[in-house]
Amino acid sequence: MTKLAFLGLGVMGYPMAGHLQAAGHDVCVYNRTAAKAEKWAAEHGGRHAATPREAAEGAAFVMACVGNDDDLRSVCTGPDGAFAGMGEGAVFVDHTTVSAKVTQELYALAKEAGLNYVDAPISGGQAGAENGQLSIMCGGDQDAYDAAEPVMTTYAKLCRRIGESGAGQMTKMCNQIAIAGLVQGLSEALHFAEEAGLDGRAVVEVISQGAAGSWQMSNRYETMLDDKFEHGFAVDWMRKDLNICLSTGDEIGASLPVTALVDQFYKDVQNMGGGRWDTSSLFKRLRKLSG
Numbered sequence: 001m002t003k004l005a006f007l008g009l010g011v012m013g014y015p016m017a018g019h020l021q022a023a024g025h026d027v028c029v030y031n032r033t034a035a036k037a038e039k040w041a042a043e044h045g046g047r048h049a050a051t052p053r054e055a056a057e058g059a060a061f062v063m064a065c066v067g068n069d070d071d072l073r074s075v076c077t078g079p080d081g082a083f084a085g086m087g088e089g090a091v092f093v094d095h096t097t098v099s100a101k102v103t104q105e106l107y108a109l110a111k112e113a114g115l116n117y118v119d120a121p122i123s124g125g126q127a128g129a130e131n132g133q134l135s136i137m138c139g140g141d142q143d144a145y146d147a148a149e150p151v152m153t154t155y156a157k158l159c160r161r162i163g164e165s166g167a168g169q170m171t172k173m174c175n176q177i178a179i180a181g182l183v184q185g186l187s188e189a190l191h192f193a194e195e196a197g198l199d200g201r202a203v204v205e206v207i208s209q210g211a212a213g214s215w216q217m218s219n220r221y222e223t224m225l226d227d228k229f230e231h232g233f234a235v236d237w238m239r240k241d242l243n244i245c246l247s248t249g250d251e252i253g254a255s256l257p258v259t260a261l262v263d264q265f266y267k268d269v270q271n272m273g274g275g276r277w278d279t280s281s282l283f284k285r286l287r288k289l290s291g
């Protein structure tokens, strides 16, 4: 039994922390909204703490899955932050999708304090977190990664170190760039099918088995056709991620024209009131445009 902390019990963090407790670890959770931490502890039999620092005290590994760069800084640093509670040699594992810049900044702070820091963003959606089937892309020191890998595999089907600190987040950017154009393409295909009077389900049953098949197509077409978007990966988070991709693209000289366009489509979805809708709601935008 390893003593662990988990910070951030959102759509992803809540089930991930549950897998750790179910695997026999001694987990202490922290969540900004304390009621969620209390609910988690009652449901899973683990402990909960009032601050990240308190949760991190005595933990060999501190996992986090919060919102954005500022949220991550706020749970790591300061008098109530996790770094203040962690003991020498403990490993901080960040599952949040954030910039490589904040990752390197926190990695350096952690090293100064005698701690380890692994960036470990995730892919696989809400279902992947609930079923323990996430893909995890990591950056950081090899020995820290090697120590954290057995803990992360509790909720992962694949966990790999790509390179030095920040490499996990850079890989996650590749993931989001690939998804942006793909979800728009899927939305256009379903929209085209509807406008052509075809049975969308029948269309997907066939085309998902050929070259057009994708995770998004298999896992999202039914809810898209049923106009259900109150689940999954929020548009607000996707815009946060695409903005990281676009600014990093500028810095490294990568051309991302489709990513920039799809980001604007997501802005339209936010203006439709869909900031918390799943990213597949690009389809709802097209339905609205055609009246």
Ligand SMILES: NC(=O)c1ccc[n+]([C@@H]2O[C@H](COP(=O)([O-])OP(=O)(O)OC[C@H]3O[C@@H](n4cnc5c(N)ncnc54)[C@H](OP(=O)(O)O)[C@@H]3O)[C@@H](O)[C@H]2O)c1
Pocket: 008, 009, 010, 011, 012, 013, 031, 032, 033, 036, 065, 066, 067, 068, 070, 071, 072, 074, 075, 095, 096, 097, 098, 122, 123, 124, 125, 126, 232, 233, 234, 237, 238, 241
């Ligand atoms: N959902 C997905 O499918 C998915 C997939 C891959 C990656 N991600 C990434 O994983 C991260 C979490 O996503 P999610 O869908 O789980 O989000 P979520 O449901 O909105 O949960 C966010 C969590 O972060 C906490 N938080 C936010 N700001 C905070 C702050 N300043 N201080 C402390 N805690 C704070 C929230 O606390 P409260 O409960 O108090 O609000 C909540 O526990 C994001 O970076 C997202 O981009 C999500």
